Amino acid sequence: MTLLCKGADSTIKLRLAKKYTSPNPNDSPSLIEKEKSPESKLLESTDEAIDRWAETGLRTLMLASKEISAEYYGEWSAKVKN
Numbered sequence: 001m002t003l004l005c006k007g008a009d010s011t012i013k014l015r016l017a018k019k020y021t022s023p024n025p026n027d028s029p030s031l032i033e034k035e036k037s038p039e040s041k042l043l044e045s046t047d048e049a050i051d052r053w054a055e056t057g058l059r060t061l062m063l064a065s066k067e068i069s070a071e072y073y074g075e076w077s078a079k080v081k082n
Helices: 009-014 029-035 038-055 070-081
Strands: 002-007 062-067
Touching: 002 009, 009 038, 009 062
Parallel strands: none
Antiparallel strands: 002 062
């Protein structure tokens, strides 16, 4: 089962798993380059594109997804219904 979430880029980025976020900006540049994952590089290029679009006046949103089990969904659904 795939959970989808749509929202402002600043909100979605706060909820991303650590593997998708950039390393500490206080680290040295050489250390940062070595530690960037493919996911982090993708997020960085996405940020740049969102910034370009926003500068032209476009409203931008991000979409996030996560695979969840039916059991997890069932537990969450029961909590929400009560």
